[in-house]
Amino acid sequence: MEFSLFLQYLFAGITYGIIYAIVAIGFNIIYNTTGIINFAQGEFLMLGGMISISLLQVMPLPLAIAAAVAITMVVGALIQMVFIRWIENPSVLRMVIITIGISILIREAALHIWGESVRTLPYFIGSSVTAVTLFGTRISPQVLIVIGTCSIMVLFLSIFFRYTSLGREMRACAANRRAATLCGINVKNMVTFSFMLSAGIGALAGAVMSPITYSQYDNGTGLAIKGFTVAILGGLGNSLAAVAAGLFLGIIEAFSITILPLAFQDAVAIAILLLILFIRPHGLFGSSEAARLKEF
Amino acid sequence: MGLRRRYLPLAGLLAAVIGVQLAASATNSTFYLTQLTMAAYYCLVIIGLCLLMGYAGQISLGHAGFFAIGGYLSAALTSHNFTAVSDTLLMRTLDRAGLLLHHQSLYGDSLLSLQPWLAFFIAIGVAVLIAFVLGIPVLKLKGHYLAMATLGFGIIIYRIVLAAEFFGEADGISEVPPFQLMPGLAVSGDFSARVQNYYIAWALLLFGLLLLLNLINSRMGRALRAIHGSEEAAEAIGINTARAKLYTFVISAAFAAVAGSLLTHFNGGIGPSEASVMKSVRYVAIVAVGGMANLWGAMAMGIILNFMSLRGMFGSYDDAVFGGVLLLIMLFAPQGILSLRLKNILWAKRPMTGK
Structure with missing residues (x-):
């Protein structure tokens, strides 16, 4: 394989990989505070892309994306408050089915609002043929924007969870719910906030990836299952490992095209x-002892 | 449960089935029977899944995959032309055993395809084998992991039928021939065979229900309920939990594959939407609405909801209705819709009685 072609595949892999990592981190944030896997996680990305495409008609691009992220965060908070907040000690099976139901409703609503057509945001810089030369191969600047945005998000999240009091309170809920409550942390609010945060990063990733991957009402399911794969690969709840796992999966997928049909x-x-x-x-990175203690 | 209590509702259902047919024929509205036939086949998937979810407590988000394996293999093997490989030893042996069909196309070319019975057994066999091989590792998983693993299986099957030329890609397979069960009895979509097919489907569903009712009241059924309650406790009292779960998984997969195969012959074709995730979710939704561990509830809801959906009553909101129903039931009545109604009608709570 030619070196420049190799780089092309590699960059495609990294682009998708980091998007998967963002989905996986979205899973992790909610899983950590609630023990729930939110099957509607992929729908947040779809909403982020679709809403910013619609808003672009009335406002400039950066504002449209910011507004889309804000709206999706509100949707995330509403989902948690309407469907999840008031249920006491639900079984895992029940929560799985509830979040699946939510994902179907969001998808069907999107189908009726935006139809079946494939939409896309314009390229942020230049057009689909604009390219920068990097290591002797031509890469679309949008690829660099996606990789950059997602990397900044990961960095921001790790700082947030480590150094801010809100981040620490959320981690306390993850470690021990009852102890967190005894320390005066409002666990239910933390859960609502985790849904908002997870919806927000999903929406932002969904918007920046839209020019490359396109947006359609039903591309959430595929992203969710990839993101889950990555979350599991990295060990549920471990966000930095999710980035490594995401890049691993993205790159494997990109190179699989060379030997398998795209379908x-x-x-x-x-x-x-x-x-x-x-x-x-x-x-791959999780410990089996920690896994045994978690409730699935 | 006494034997009479177990079999009396079945006899009642049989009477209702006959009554509906007589009423439909008398009022010249046999077109309803077509949807009832299809609903009965879907119900076969649903009662199988009910055994797995309600009694063994294992979720499967991939049952449309097993349905598709049954349907697609039956369709492909009975409608593809195997003339090109007719010289191979396998095909000659099958031919000598009378398991191949020779016929001619519209243009006079000779066509060679498998007997529907042979295709049926191959399809069910493959589904059972896959369920067995998949079930051994998958059923060790719990909760989210099990849900995602079965969902993943369903998506792989969907991708394969969508991408493989052998399965007709996005168009699916059409012009699947009728399935001659025995002389004078065929599963086909002919208008003249409507009543006959209605009885074939319902006889099969009643038979399936009878099998499962016997199963859940046997030693195996009690073992399953013990597993549902607590796997560790079931293991401790000497139940081979892995084996019981695996058998249940295989049985429910076989039910789905049988339904897939026969419904494909009835419809004369199958498309990739039958393998989609939404179909799997729909089966889960119906089992949940019926009350999880309630075969009769699952069956009743399966017939009602499928019939309404097939009549097009939900319009373009079809999937949304199933998603919404699923969500509402799980939020407000995790014990199923029948539990709600009973509570409201009977007012006072009755003391719990053992079944």
Whole structure:
């Protein structure tokens, strides 16, 4: 394989990989505070892309994206308050089915608002043929924007969770709910906030990736299952490992095109998911002892 | 549960099935029977899934995959032309055993395809085998992991039928021939065979229901309920939990594959939407509405909701209705819609009685 072609695949892999990592981190944020896997996580990305495309008609691009992120965060908060906040001690099966129901409703609402057509945001810089030369290969600046935005988000989140009091309170809920309550932390508000945060980063990723990957009412499910694969690969709840796992999956997927038909690209990721679940359910980087203590 | 209590509702259902057919024929509205036939096949998937979810407590978000394996294999094997490979040893052996069909296309070319019975057994066999191989590792998982793993399986099947030329890609497979069960009895979509097919489907559903009712009241059924209550406790009293879960998974997959195969012959075709995630979710929704561990509830809801959906009563909100129903039931009545109604009608709570 030519070196420049190799780089092309590599950058495609990194782009998708970091998007998967953002979805996985979205899963992790909610999982950490609630023990729930939010099956509607992929829908946040779809909403981010779709809303910013619609808003672009009445306002400039940066404002449209900011507004889309804000709206999606409100949607995330509403979902948690309407469907989840008031349920006491739900079983895992019940929560799985509830979040699946939510994802279907969001998707169907999107279908009736935006129709089946594939939409896209314009390229932020130049057009689809604009390219910068990097290591002797031509890369669209949008790819760099996606990678940059997602990296900044990851950095921001790790600072947020480590150094701000709000981030610390959320981590306290993850570590021990009852102890957090005893320390005067309002656990229910923290959960609502985790849904907002998770919806916000999803929406931002959904908007910046839209020029490359396009937005359609039903592309949330695929993203959710990839993101889940990455979250599991990294060990549920471990966000930095999720970035590594995301890049790993994205790059494998990108190179799988060289040996498999494009139509089977999704099947590759899912086959990896199944393999990991069978062999190391606690993830490549997770510890099996920690996994045993978690409630699934 | 006494034997009479177990079989009396079945006899009642049989009477209702016959009554509906007589009423439809008398009022010249046999077109309703077509949707009732299709609903009965879907119900077969649903009662199988009910056994898995309600009694063994294991969720599957991939049952449309097993339905599609049954349907697509039956369709492909009975409608593709195998003339090109007719010289191979396998095909010659099958031919000699009378398991191949020779016929001619519209243009006079000779066509060679498998007997529907052979295709049926291959399809069910493959589904059972896949369920077995998949079930061993998958059923060790719990909760979210199990849900995602079965969802992943469903998506892989969907991708395969969508991408493989053998399965007709996005168009699916059409012009699937009728399934001659025995002389004078065929699963086909002919208008003249409407009543006949209605009875075939319902006889199969009643038979399936009878099997499952016997199963849940057997040693196996009690073992499953113990597993649902607490897997550790079930293990401790000597139940081989892994084996019980696996058998249940395989049985429910076989039910789905049988329904897929026969419904495909009835419809004369199958498309990729039958393998979609939304279909799997729909089956789960119906089992949930019926009350999880309630075969009769799952069956009643399966017939009602599928019939309404097939009649097009939900319009373009079809998927939204199932999503919404699923959400509402899980939020407000996790024990199923029948639990709500009973409470309201009977006013006072009755003391709990053992079944």
